[in-house]
Amino acid sequence: MRNTTRLTLAVAALVVTGTVAQAQTNNASITATATVLTPINVNGAQQLSFGNVFPGVNKSVAVADLTNAGRFDVTGQANAPVTLSFTLPVTLSSGSNTLPIDSYAGVRADNNLETGGIGFVPGASNAATLSAAGLLYIWVGARVTPATNQAQGTYTGTITMTVVY
Numbered sequence: 001m002r003n004t005t006r007l008t009l010a011v012a013a014l015v016v017t018g019t020v021a022q023a024q025t026n027n028a029s030i031t032a033t034a035t036v037l038t039p040i041n042v043n044g045a046q047q048l049s050f051g052n053v054f055p056g057v058n059k060s061v062a063v064a065d066l067t068n069a070g071r072f073d074v075t076g077q078a079n080a081p082v083t084l085s086f087t088l089p090v091t092l093s094s095g096s097n098t099l100p101i102d103s104y105a106g107v108r109a110d111n112n113l114e115t116g117g118i119g120f121v122p123g124a125s126n127a128a129t130l131s132a133a134g135l136l137y138i139w140v141g142a143r144v145t146p147a148t149n150q151a152q153g154t155y156t157g158t159i160t161m162t163v164v165y
Helices: 002-017
Strands: 041-046 059-061 070-075 081-087 091-094 097-109 118-120 126-129 135-144 160-164
Touching: 041 160, 081 135, 097 126, 135 160
Parallel strands: none
Antiparallel strands: 041 070, 059 135, 070 135, 081 126, 081 160, 091 097, 097 118, 097 135
8 A cells, every 4th residue: 555655646746746748849830932924925926038039149137127027026924034045047948949048136125116126146045034014026137148050939947936934
């Protein structure tokens, strides 16, 4: 009986003094966030048109030629930085005949009239920023260099511009 009394007194003393061992817990929270941007949309708005070309006579289309320069229209998130890259043909083709194309030039602007545009080289990777309205207009010019014996025909090629946030 003495041992039982001592054990009972020891348990009672632990309960009274609050020294019963308890597990400790603690936690914290963080917030997961994601901002979904307006999707990029790229439109080939105007073809690069050299018009009539004569054998042995180089012909250029300047980026300032708003009628014949190629144009891409980009829409997306306002004020977002983007990277522009291009796949440029080195020749235009008509069947098995080719016509060299070179000396590419580009201008990027916030408006479709090229006002205040910034020149760049389309063959390189280029950084740009969409306007406050989420717009960017890109003009592309180039030069064809036909041989003196260039075969008659309609020559075509594809210029591709890729835009990435």
